[in-house]
Amino acid sequence: MMTRPGKLRWALIIAALALLEGACRLGFVSRQTIIAPTAMAAGAWQALGSAEMRGHILITLASVAQSIGLAIVVGFAVGAALYRLPRLRRTLDPFLASYYAVPAFVFYPVFIVLFGLNRWPLVAIGFVFAVTAVIINTLDGLSRVPRGVRRTAAVMKLTPLQHIFFIMLPAAAPWLFTGAKFAVVYSFIGVIAGEFVLSGAGLGHAIAFAYNSFDNETMYGLMLLLFLIVGGINMQLWIWEQRLYARRGGY
């Protein structure tokens, strides 16, 4: 059973698509600018049928997955370390807060020279984009573990390992999950941006290539696929996240 806002949301999305479809079919919008949603879907379907395009998509997904994994592991470790070093954390705070104002992919050429012309510079860019969000959310989660819970752990004389696994991790879980969610978002942004700028393969490269060869159907088809992939993953993560916070009695 769908809720009322849910129904309205779908109605709104369908109405917007229908409006765009009509505007395109009736020629209010130039075909060189935007193509009808059904044409986009056809382009997406065609792209899925081509082995070359599937290759681009898979290679992007593989790089994104590597970058997410690295960002979560390293970001979590750094976040936990900073939590134990409050003075360093206080000093670092304004730098973490302004981190996303700097377009990190300007360092892409540096990574290319470092790692060579392969997929690693892209993984590195995704990682650099994602890791800070994980650090920030790890810190946020660990510092929100209620004092009473930590005191109880001290009273029960838990060992440091027990303290981590029975107290800190479960209590901070929603925020750690938010960090992981941002790792997914930012890894996609970083890898795709890198592929746009300088790369010979991947979804970002394929979109840029279609644009440069005036192949609007392929371009919009690939964009649609990308948005469906990213949007789908994110909606699912968002739903799980809301559940986690609800269980935690979020504040």
Next chain:
Amino acid sequence: MPGAVDIDPAVPAAEHARSRGWSALADTVLLITGMLIVWQVATLIIGHEVLTSPLETARRLSAIMADPDFPAHAWETGRAFGTALIIALAGGLTIGVALGAHRLSGQVAAPILVALYSIPKITLYPVILLLFGLGISAKIAFGVIHGIIPVIIFTMNGVRNINGVYFRAARAMRLSGMQTASNIIVPAALPEIVSGFRIGFSLTLLGTLIGEMFASQRGIGYMLVKAMETNDVATVMALALFLIVLATAASSVLLVIDRRLHQSVIAQSGDSQ
């Protein structure tokens, strides 16, 4: 770890804050020094061709800034960023207040906004170019699409969490919609709005620069992409340093305002403990 960290020393608040202010400044200086040392060591390990040293980068930056073309590029970026920021903040505030005040619209829009926030907007650059053409309007549009969504989301959440009594008071005083928005909603949700502005500021700058990298022949983003293409690492590093310093400074100021507002709200509502 637990126990010792929890106990606050009984120092008078003002004195405590002052001494912490000074030591915080010292810590920041220490941290920046540490970062410069790490950077220098990294340069020595991986080589000057890949990563220029701090001193070389600073020299290169002063050379770029002394260049007669630089003010025009900086002005171009500043103009595009300023316009985009005004549109993103004003538009985001208006939409956020409207969505926050009307419960059903907010529920309908929230997941859509989250999905829009998460898509890599860089892929939209062909669409933006096709719609706006090359030039400053494409850059501004790029800045706005990056910056406006977080401002909407933060404002909306802030407005939603306003105490319902305030709205009833507004109705009792027969305030018009505009009056309610400007006299009740915005002041009550100000801390969240400022948090949203802070994120919006960062992302608008990022968006404007990305726009310049793809859709422009002028501006700092264009200088960056040109240096990237010619593999001019010294220029890339110098421009990155320039942006990092500016963005961090602006963001720190906003962060201080942000924290003050959140603290004063907690103090007023009396539930700080």
